[in-house]
Amino acid sequence: MTDQTPMVPGPSESEPEDFPDDIDLDDDYDTEDEGEEDAGPPGPVNWYLLRADVLEKEWYALNRWVERLRRTYGLPASVIPPFWHRHDELVWELSALHLHWLCAYHPEQDGSAPFGWHRDFADARARLREWVAASGTRLDRDRPTRQTAWPGEEPPEPVEDVFVADRDRDFVDYVAAQVAERRAAEDAFYAGADVDPDTGEVLG
Template sequence: MNEAPDVPGAEDEASEHLDPEIEDDDLYDLVMARTVLPEPPRPINWYLLTSGDAEAEWLALNEWVDQLRRTYGLPASVIPPFWYRHPELVWELSALHLHWIASYDPEQDASGPIAWHTDFALARERLREWVSTSGTRLDRDRPTRQTTWPGEEPQALIEDELIPNRAIDFVDFVAADVQARQDIEDEFIRLKRAADRARDDEPG
């Protein structure tokens, strides 16, 4: 077998990029310093998400929740199919998702995963309570009943809604949520432009 031909200047070029006195640990630190890592997750406030951000967060959370319930064999009493219709479940699962991302971050120490599982056990108990209160079921759903305080209008009669296809319902729900946020954004822009025109029309 023929040996690979020598490339003139190859060793000199390599030596320019790699200091022979650099220890392995130092070399690892150097490589990691030049590696672009994802930013740590920040809290998600579902009240303040824009239409574009909301769509992305819904899809990411839905994918993770589906993976979670399959990985741990979670029953509908912990994670029901229509969790996205109930804000109390959305906030709980969203917080758990962010905690999971942070716990498995490459910059996290080795105790992160076990800390997440400890909190996951507590979260499952809370989820059971939320699900029990909400009244959502495997094949049907209804809005969570609200306690009417003195002076408030009583809540309208709530009836269960049979939902034959969960995937279609999720897409429709997210589309409606995104559109509602978009309408708010459009109205804000309209009012701002009107205010700007009124200010420009002021004399002097």
């Protein structure tokens, strides 16, 4: 779907007034650089491998689509909670569903593809309910998904609910932090520092 690089791994209709000005929020199919021919339906997005600038655009594209999806189908917070962006399991599930939708409704796709997407959408809703129930995220509050420590690992930090008054503000701040972290990992990589291949964190 977008330009990806294997070198630097790393961890709405209503939009806040300070959404970045350079984010294109108008075209879900705008996946090619200017001057490139349409290469057909988009390929998978690997969130670990996106460059910082591409990561930011993917976050806002997914956020816009999820907003549209929840309103179109009247989805409750038990399926898509406001703070889905803070839970990796929900991000990957929704990202896969978004890409499936883009492919199903791509002009080069055959006419029966949308029916297949709706069938898979039903399966995805069941998984989303399971992820949401397990994570404990709610309509007006959020908490990190609980982690189970394996033998020899340090026990995880206590998990507490955090009240969030402004979801859009939380999303903007969260994405900014993610992009800054990815950009720091890129800078460290190009500077010759050791970068964890699984998390993108700078070592040493």
